[in-house]
Amino acid sequence: IKNNQGIEELKNYLYTIENKENDEELIFHYYIDRVFSLKGIGTVVTGSLNEGSIALNEKIICLDTQKELIVKNIQNHDTNLEQIKACNRVALSLNCDYKELKKGYLLSKKGYFKAFKECDTLVKAKNLQNSKMIFCVGSRQIECKINILKKLENDEFFVHFSFDKNVFLSFDEAFILLQNNRVIGGGRVLNPLSEPLKKEQKNKFLMFLKNKDFKAAFSFLKDAHKYGFGLLSSYQRFKLSHQKALKLAKELNQVFVDEKNLNVYHLQSLEEIKNFIKFILEKNPYAMLSAHSLALRITWASENFCELGLKEMSNLLDFQNGIYFKKGIDFEKLQEKNNNQLYEILKKQGIKPEAPYNLYDF
Structure with a gap:
């Protein structure tokens, strides 16, 4: 956005976005964007609850540390709640040392997500090339290598990403790509698992996933x-x-x-x-x-x-x-x-x- 016209266009677009309905079958999925300790309360994390719901005293797991946690308190805009559903900004009080958690860690329910160091995606970007970039999902940023599998229409690509560290991604999860601190493009995860397929087979499979x-x-x-x-x-x-x-x-x-x-x-x-x-x-x-x-x-x-x-x-x-x-x-x-x-x-x-x-x- 470089001028007032761009700001107005963005505002008009935001006005057209409808409230996202909460799907009852979606699993609690919460990226930490801040973590700190408050006297008399203990460890507190803040983040955006984009999927699922969470209730007081419910057991969750930090996928990055594989440690189970208990939700001691829930707040939304300074109001204590018994439970809350997506989509909301949420603060959670947890029964652990705040030093055990970091920005970008993912909280969820046990047994639903496995870690992988690769994924296949649909990316929308102009002049995308095989290179190294920063993959941003939730509040996490991680270096990645891009391997373009197939160029589609309208600046869309099937892309395979390789990571140096484990990531817990899921189907249809949104992400953006950064290079030299500039947004290059964005997209959605199609296949979050390692799938040993030849390129032609993989592209066929990804098209099915793209079309759901x-x-x-x-x-x-x-x-x-x-x-x-x-x-x-x-x-x-x-x-x-x-x-x-x-x-x-x-x-x-x-x-x-x-x-x-x-x-x-x-x-x-x-x-x-x-x-x-x-x-x-x-x-x-x-x-x-x-x-x-x-x-x-x-x-x-x-x-x-x-x-x-x-x-x-x-x-x-x-x-x-x-x-x-x-x-x-x-x-x-x-x-x-x-x-x-x-x-x-x-x-x-x-x-x-x-x-x-x-x-x-x-």
């Missing part, structure tokens, strides 16, 4: 990740609750959705589980199998997915007392055989038999 076409994004991940992808981080990754993410996943074709473990598997990968079961039976026709024992061997598969593989092999397997075994084998004799074999191992090697001693499948 999450069903297409889920379908892409299903095909891109042979051994499934998780929904545990669905909030950080898509701003979706687990319930909404599971609902979307169930709409996909050719998938198995493990609701308990929040995993989505392409049904093609089920063949690998079946082939592994066949391999075990060929090596040991007297093998005793369970979903748990398979999941220990097939580390990418959950017990529920292994259970599906076992159930779909009813032409080869019988089931009794929680155990799957080769069809045609007498279960009582099978138990007796394995018990005798275990006894011989213990008799020979004592109470500390040498590994491997899993006789149930090999």
Whole structure:
């Protein structure tokens, strides 16, 4: 802004901005911009609550230190409150030493955000080039390296950022870029997680995220990740609750959705589980199998997915007392055989038999 006309244009624009409605499903997300200690009160932080809500005596976590904290008091414009929602300026009194906190630290709820040293974004800027800049998010500033993935229309770019330090970013989070103390551009986070994709694949995935076409994004991940992808981080990754993410996943074709473990598997990968079961039976026709024992061997598969593989092999397997075994084998004799074999191992090697001693499948 260089003159009175620019000031008037800014004022007129600000008048057009509508109040942001608070989404009840958003998680408490609060960047500290000041931290100090007051006599008789203790540690106080101030900042802007842009997402979620917070209540008195609620447990939160400082993501940068991984220390859990308790909210002792809440103030908004010098008024004490029992709770407060976004979007507001908020002062919080916390049960910790003020020296443990710094400007730019992020307060949130435990279990929703992981740290990464890279992210993929949508940036709007003129004449953007691969270079080093300052990435500003909330009240935090951090050095970054820019790698332009694709130039779009209207001065927009898909950009990959690399950081020297961990950052806790989330989908659709706004940021600005500084270089030589000047604003170069700004944008929003599309993929806050490390995603091992080739450039062409990544650009396709980012376009789905740019358009907030999450069903297409889920379908892409299903095909891109042979051994499934998780929904545990669905909030950080898509701003979706687990319930909404599971609902979307169930709409996909050719998938198995493990609701308990929040995993989505392409049904093609089920063949690998079946082939592994066949391999075990060929090596040991007297093998005793369970979903748990398979999941220990097939580390990418959950017990529920292994259970599906076992159930779909009813032409080869019988089931009794929680155990799957080769069809045609007498279960009582099978138990007796394995018990005798275990006894011989213990008799020979004592109470500390040498590994491997899993006789149930090999």
